Each structure stands twice: as C-alpha cells, then as structure tokens.
Amino acid sequence: MSTEALNHGDDNLVIAQRLAEWVSRGPDLETDIALGNIALDHLGVARALLSHASENDGGHEDDLAMLRSEREFTNLLLCEQPNGDFAQTIARQFLFDAYQLGLWDSLSKDTDVTIAGVAAKALLEARYHFRFSSSWVIRLGDGTAVSRRRMEAGLSQVWRFVDELFEQYPDLRPAWDRRVDDVLTEATLIRPTDPFQRRGGRDGFHTEHLGHLLAEMQSTARAHPGVSW
Amino acid sequence: MTYSVPKVAGEVEVDVGRDQNRAQWPLWEVFIRQKRGLSHVHVGSLHAPDSETALLSARDVYTRRVEGISIWVVASTDITASDPDDADAFFESIEKPYRHATHYEIPDEVGQM
Numbered sequence: 001m002s003t004e005a006l007n008h009g010d011d012n013l014v015i016a017q018r019l020a021e022w023v024s025r026g027p028d029l030e031t032d033i034a035l036g037n038i039a040l041d042h043l044g045v046a047r048a049l050l051s052h053a054s055e056n057d058g059g060h061e062d063d064l065a066m067l068r069s070e071r072e073f074t075n076l077l078l079c080e081q082p083n084g085d086f087a088q089t090i091a092r093q094f095l096f097d098a099y100q101l102g103l104w105d106s107l108s109k110d111t112d113v114t115i116a117g118v119a120a121k122a123l124l125e126a127r128y129h130f131r132f133s134s135s136w137v138i139r140l141g142d143g144t145a146v147s148r149r150r151m152e153a154g155l156s157q158v159w160r161f162v163d164e165l166f167e168q169y170p171d172l173r174p175a176w177d178r179r180v181d182d183v184l185t186e187a188t189l190i191r192p193t194d195p196f197q198r199r200g201g202r203d204g205f206h207t208e209h210l211g212h213l214l215a216e217m218q219s220t221a222r223a224h225p226g227v228s229w
Numbered sequence: 230m231t232y233s234v235p236k237v238a239g240e241v242e243v244d245v246g247r248d249q250n251r252a253q254w255p256l257w258e259v260f261i262r263q264k265r266g267l268s269h270v271h272v273g274s275l276h277a278p279d280s281e282t283a284l285l286s287a288r289d290v291y292t293r294r295v296e297g298i299s300i301w302v303v304a305s306t307d308i309t310a311s312d313p314d315d316a317d318a319f320f321e322s323i324e325k326p327y328r329h330a331t332h333y334e335i336p337d338e339v340g341q342m
Contacts, residue, residue, distance in 0.1 A: 028276070029275075029290075030275055030276070030277065030286035030289060030290055031286075033289050033290050033293070034285070034286065034289040037289050037293065084234060085234040128288075131285065132285055135281060135282065135285060139278070139279075139282070145239070146237060146239075146240045146241075149237040149238070149239075149240070150237050153237060
C-alpha cells in the first residue's frame, strides 16, 4: 500500500468531513456553499488517493474510509481539529492550504504517475482555497475588535499542530513561513507561538477528536455492511 | 454535532434581527461569461461586504456546475436600469423600416456583418 497516497488521502478525507459539518450552518448562504465546495474538493482528492492506496491490495477506497479505526488513520492532527467558530475553521484551513500549496507543487513531480496527476489538479484547487482562507484571515484579523480576537484565538488553537506538517517535508517550511507571514502581516495579526508542538498522526496516535469524527462519518456504512450505494 | 465556540473577552452579542440595515451587506449583481459563451450574462445577485469577497462568492455560488471563464461583479447601486412600466414609450416600435439598410446588398468578400 502506498503510504504517501494513504497519508494525503487521510488528510483530505478528514478535513473534508470537518468542512461538511458546516453545511446548513454557515454564517451566510455564500459562505455555506463555499465551505461545501472546498469540502468536496478535498473529498475528490481523498477518493483519488485512497483508491490508489488500496489498488495493490485489491481493496476499495470505501473500506479504507469507513472500516478503519482511529489507530489506523494516518492523517495530520491539524485536519481533525474541531471547527470551533468560523475563525477557528478559517485558521485551520489557512494553515493547511498554505501547506498544500507547497506539497502539491512538490508532488506534481513525483515518480508515481497517479500521485503526480492528482497533485497537479489539486494544486489548482489549493490556490483557490488559499485565496479564500487568506482573504478571511485578513478580513477577520483587520476587522472589528471582536473578529480580531476570534481570529487570534483560532490561530492560537491550531498553532500547536504546525510542526507536524513538515516532519516528512522539511523543505516546504521556509516557503510556508513566508506565505503565512505575508498574510498575517496584512491582517495586522501577530504570529502565534506554541512551544508544545503535537505530533503522531502519521503513526495513528490522534487527538481525542478523531474518534468522534469517525464515529459520525462511519456510522451509516458500519450499520449496513456490504451494502452498495 | 456540537462543538464549543470560544468566548472572546468583551464581546457584545449583536441582535442581528433588530437592525437589518446595519447587518446587511451590500448587494452585488453577478455577470458570468461561460467557457462556451461569447459574452457575460447576468446570472443573479448576492450579498458581500466588499468586491473581492463578492468575486469569490460569485465563483462559489454560480460556477459550481458550469465552467466559467470570467466573472464581473457590480455593486447593484452602480446599475441604472430602465423603468419597466415605461417600456412601451422608452423603446422604439419596430415598425420603422426606413431605419434599416434592407436594400443594401453586402458583397461576398465582406462576409457576415
């Protein structure tokens, strides 16, 4: 099984599930649809990569998504963090989008042809996602006193999951720092610090949130095993 | 699915319902030129706080299923529209053949005009 395909497949699957929780709960119609669209983009990438990951075993993307336990999921901890308020969701998305810009660019040159193909397409989507999330970081950060505090709180909440993004791809860190800092500067926000960085997602050691997410995501499939949709 | 929303010190709850004017974002008209289209077509409108957000929202709401190639967003207040009740006086009746160049034959070399 391709670990790389599994890892990035899991990242995108989990964050897609998180964004889907916003559907029908968005602050306004346009944002509701936007978050849904972004969720679907991530889900499309997840499907392509999980299919690829399960190819050699004769398995199926649905089994990987619906039948694995949290100890078997390899997603980054950032992706499974709860939505919180809109600012926290945007904070999580912004940091992840900045990472995916560098990641897909790098993977579009991968020797694995399928991964390279998925990466090339995902890069275009990531450029739009980054435009959307950074646009909101700027508006919330450089907005009212309340929106600024919420944006600061959101970023602080997820900053402890940043180092894990670069464990496998340390070369991507400098460009990520520049991208993030440029936006934070324009948003008149101070870059958070968190010395207590968390890791372990790739090894199946997750925060307490993933269990709840999977229970909700997998419950229907597990209640009707073997059913075709 | 419930999740806790962080409380922010000093935040004042705004009752959005009571003051619609303050809570309402400006309205924007959206025009989209499709990949297979020749010109921008009016597809609808949306509320957004500024032009960049209006552009992103238009892309999210109106190009989900149809591939767009260009979007224009225009603040609704910038549009001057003709009065529909005045349409019969405002627009010419077409029964004025002396306005058309119907008797001129276009040479083949000119092509479609």
